[in-house]
Amino acid sequence: MxxxxxxxxxxxxxxxxxxxxxxxxxxxxxxxxxxxxxxxxxxxxxxxxxxxxxxxxxxxxxxxxxxxxxxxxxxxxxxxxxxxxxxxxxxxxxxxxxxxxxxxxxxxxxxxxxxxxxxxxxxxxxxxxxxxxxxxxxxxxxxxxxxxxxxxxxxxxxxxxxxxxxxxxxxxxxxxxxxxxxxxxxxxxxxxxxxxxxxxxxxxxxxxxxxxxxxxxxxxxxxxxxPASAFVAGFVGTSNLISGEAARAVLGREGTYSVRPEKLRVVADGGEGAGPDEHSAAGTVSEVVYAGPATRFVVDLDAGGRLIALQQNLQVSSMDVMGLRGSRVSLVWHRRHEFAIADVNEAVPREAAHP
Structure with a gap:
């Protein structure tokens, strides 16, 4: 060097x-x-x-x-x-x-x-x-x-x-x-x-x-x-790991995948579904954490597991978002934002891992 x-x-x-x-x-x-x-x-x-x-x-x-x-x-x-x-x-x-x-x-x-x-x-x-x-x-x-x-x-x-x-x-x-x-x-x-x-x-x-x-x-x-490993995904910021039955049911494949909370879109039950290049997972909001400029939604998935979504409070108040606790929602994200956590300690985009 x-x-x-x-x-x-x-x-x-x-x-x-x-x-x-x-x-x-x-x-x-x-x-x-x-x-x-x-x-x-x-x-x-x-x-x-x-x-x-x-x-x-x-x-x-x-x-x-x-x-x-x-x-x-x-x-x-x-x-x-x-x-x-x-x-x-x-x-x-x-x-x-x-x-x-x-x-x-x-x-x-x-x-x-x-x-x-x-x-x-x-x-x-x-x-x-x-x-x-x-x-x-x-x-x-x-x-x-x-x-x-x-x-x-x-x-x-x-x-x-x-x-x-x-x-x-x-x-x-x-x-x-x-x-x-x-x-x-x-x-x-x-x-x-x-x-x-x-x-x-x-x-x-x-x-x-x-x-x-x-x-x-x-x-x-x-x-x-x-992130190159599950440790990096979890330690650097907050990351959602999708694996096991949830990966099979939501993504249609085996393995462990990472997607960041801010990449997830919270859609109320009956709202606009996922597009052709998106994945979605249905679940129930178990907790709502209001943090001023943003809100964290903890969602228990029907397929098993739990995901956290981060949503900016652009036009909503604390009362608006708190009312979503216990409601049915879908979490939607673009496929390019999910990464496989590989066994060889490297992370690759979904498209590269599964052409």
Whole structure:
């Protein structure tokens, strides 16, 4: 990979009898915003720590810009890490916190100050130089931690769930800010998160981790629209899996198939049926969850199983949709929106799987 920033080959890590990372191969391009997504215990943070040099692999290699750094100390690697707790020095000002890494490297005062101020401008914190961390909001502290990492101009910036301590609204704002900053500085960002929305919102590509292995790598759209396994379909967003008797009755074939809730159209009993390129499944609405801009309908199918449909509330109120609980409906979707979850751990469109 000519423009490789990070390369992992056969990476493994065991803690006693527990294999936390069970053979990971990964290439991250220079200047890419790459997310490692997975539940707690899936191995993503351990992989990040091995890239940073905080953990030594049991087997395999870590390369940075084509150079094997597997046995190098953290300070010998061209990376910096931003942690969830930020780890700011409370007795130092914002400017002193940002300058700290340059002081350790014995960068002279004038260029050190200039680079620190430039880093603060990059994260939109001009005018905050003299404040202490205790005088800042959570989002501002997060930006200081980011500036402190950027000031060293690393080849790769490692971010270990840095938005986890923020409230929802601030977290959403910082997702947009982080992506904008990454585009501006052009540094490779390697971002660890268990939050699917964060990964889909910010990343150029995503690796989905499960039990120490990578289940799938792809763009956010590929991961979401074409999940490679039942785990990816269920973990990244909400997915409906149609299998067994329901697959035979509704689709006319064996296997397991995925269709996203927003692809389903809820049709009241007696309403317009499925078109020539659509499938439909009849059932009863067992639950209605009103969520402001959208409503989730939980439908128990006559053929067995349960599907969830997501419908935007364009012209309806909460009272309108709540009244549908217990009613008979059909769920309709286009065939191109269903994907076979293959036994070989890959997902293919229905048309490709069944020409």
């Amino acid at each position: 000519p423009d490789q920033a990070v390369g992992l080959r056969g990476l493994r890590k065991s803690f006693g009898s527990v294999e936390a990372v069970a053979g990971v191969d990964l290439d991250v391009a220079d200047g890419e915003f790459f997310a490692m997504l997975g539940p707690s215990g899936s191995g993503k943070t351990t992989v990040l720590r091995m890239i940073a040099g905080f953990e030594s692999p049991t087997a395999g290699t870590v390369e940075l810009a084509g150079r094997d750094v597997t046995r190098l100390a953290p300070f010998e690697r061209d990376v910096n890490t931003v942690f969830q707790d930020y780890a700011l020095f409370p007795h130092m000002s914002v400017l002193e916190n940002v300058e700290y890494g340059l002081r350790v490297k014995k960068v002279p005062r004038a260029p050190r100050r200039e680079r620190a101020l430039e880093a603060l401008r990059t994260v939109r914190l001009e005018g905050f130089e003299k404040r202490r961390p205790a005088q800042l909001s959570g989002g501002q502290r997060q930006r200081v931690a980011l500036a402190r990492a950027l000031v060293n101009r690393p080849r790769v910036l490692l971010l270990d769930e840095p938005l986890g301590a923020l409230d929802l609204k601030l977290r959403e704002e910082m997702q947009i800010e982080l992506k904008a900053i990454q585009r501006e500085v052009g540094i490779t960002f390697l971002f660890v998160t268990h939050d699917q929305e964060e990964a889909l919102t910010m990343s150029d590509r995503v690796a989905v981790f499960n039990q120490g292995r990578i289940e799938q790598i792809g763009t956010p759209a590929e991961i979401y629209e074409r």
